[in-house]
Amino acid sequence: YDDVNGISSSFDLERYMSRNAETVHAALDAALTGLECPALLADSMRYSALGGGKLVRPVLSIACCELVGGRAAAALPVACAAELVHAASLVHDDMPCMDDDALRRGKPSCHAAFGEHAALLAGDALLALAFEHVARESSCHVGAHADRAIRAVAELAAAAGAGGVAAGQVADKASECDVTVSLRLAGLEYIHVHKTARLVEAAAVCGAVVGGGGPGEVERVRRYARRVGLLFQVVDDVLDVTRTSEQLGKTAGKDVAAGKATYPRLMGIDKARAYAGELLALAEAELDGFDAQRAAPLRHLARFVAYREH
Numbered sequence: 141y142d143d144v145n146g147i148s149s150s151f152d153l154e155r156y157m158s159r160n161a162e163t164v165h166a167a168l169d170a171a172l173t174g175l176e177c178p179a180l181l182a183d184s185m186r187y188s189a190l191g192g193g194k195l196v197r198p199v200l201s202i203a204c205c206e207l208v209g210g211r212a213a214a215a216l217p218v219a220c221a222a223e224l225v226h227a228a229s230l231v232h233d234d235m236p237c238m239d240d241d242a243l244r245r246g247k248p249s250c251h252a253a254f255g256e257h258a259a260l261l262a263g264d265a266l267l268a269l270a271f272e273h274v275a276r277e278s279s280c281h282v283g284a285h286a287d288r289a290i291r292a293v294a295e296l297a298a299a300a301g302a303g304g305v306a307a308g309q310v311a312d313k314a315s316e317c318d319v320t321v322s323l324r325l326a327g328l329e330y331i332h333v334h335k336t337a338r339l340v341e342a343a344a345v346c347g348a349v350v351g352g353g354g355p356g357e358v359e360r361v362r363r364y365a366r367r368v369g370l371l372f373q374v375v376d377d378v379l380d381v382t383r384t385s386e387q388l389g390k391t392a393g394k395d396v397a398a399g400k401a402t403y404p405r406l407m408g409i410d411k412a413r414a415y416a417g418e419l420l421a422l423a424e425a426e427l428d429g430f431d432a433q434r435a436a437p438l439r440h441l442a443r444f445v446a447y448r449e450h
């Protein structure tokens with residue numbers, strides 16, 4: 141351990157991510173196997189939920205469960221549920237009535253591959269499956285903590301709905317047509333906190349809850365994850381600018397090209413970078429009271445989000 145931050149320099153984040161992502165992928169695959177529904181619905185759901193996402197939210201659930209002393213296996217149902225909500229939101233986000241994207245993760249988006257009706261319903265069904273999965277998995281094991289599962293379902297539902305992702309998306313869409321909203325920093329922050337950070341936060345909180353974390357621990361996990369979620373977006377905006385100028389405007393970042401509000405646009409690139417640094421420091425500070433070894437994955441994850449180059 142380096143004695144400044146109490147963090148192992150030998151910790152291998154890539155290995156930790158890929159090992160846990162593999163476990164999550166297998167569990168998601170199982171949850172999406174044997175669905176009793178028309179093949180079009182089952183296929184479009186599987187295509188969208190198993191289609192090569194990085195599985196950051198589920199790995200975060202597992203890391204937060206382990207942070208508070210829980211076993212990784214206890215976090216698997218909520219980890220899968222967080223990814224299912226995320227997948228549902230991406231399917232709907234790509235639809236013609238939203239962002240109208242033909243590509244997702246380098247492949248045809250769900251509506252491009254299966255048609256609009258199927259995509260709308262695949263999103264609906266993935267969202268419903270998220271909650272069914274947690275409820276079902278938590279009621280079928282001896283010694284399962286139903287109280288924790290109920291708290292996790294409430295947390296995830298709050299993050300997906302009117303207090304989270306859906307609200308963020310409505311605000312984002314409104315800002316596209318309303319110049320005054322799109323130019324205000326508070327408006328931009330509202331969009332990212334709700335649209336992106338809230339689900340990252342819920343994934344982390346659910347992990348800590350099912351891991352048996354106490355109220356204080358869960359709150360520190362919440363603040364850590366909210367900051368990392370926002371950090372992800374600030375860094376994304378900064379990278380969009382660097383990528384754009386590197387490529388001399390050849391293929392400008394989508395948001396920049398569309399003239400959307402971004403952190404560098406509203407505060408300048410240097411201040412946006414400084415803000416990212418602040419968010420990283422604040423996120424890491426929330427981990428200070430935890431066991432250094434258990435917190436190592438989360439420290440490395442926050443730094444990875446901050447320092448990634450694409």
Ligand code: GRG
Binds near residue numbers: 192267305
């Ligand atoms: C169905 C819950 C629900 C909501 C509908 C369409 C909509 C309302 C919300 C859109 C939410 C959205 C697209 C947020 C952006 C999230 C984001 C940062 C995506 C990129 O996340 P990564 O990098 O993606 O984790 P991968 O591909 O790795 O999964």
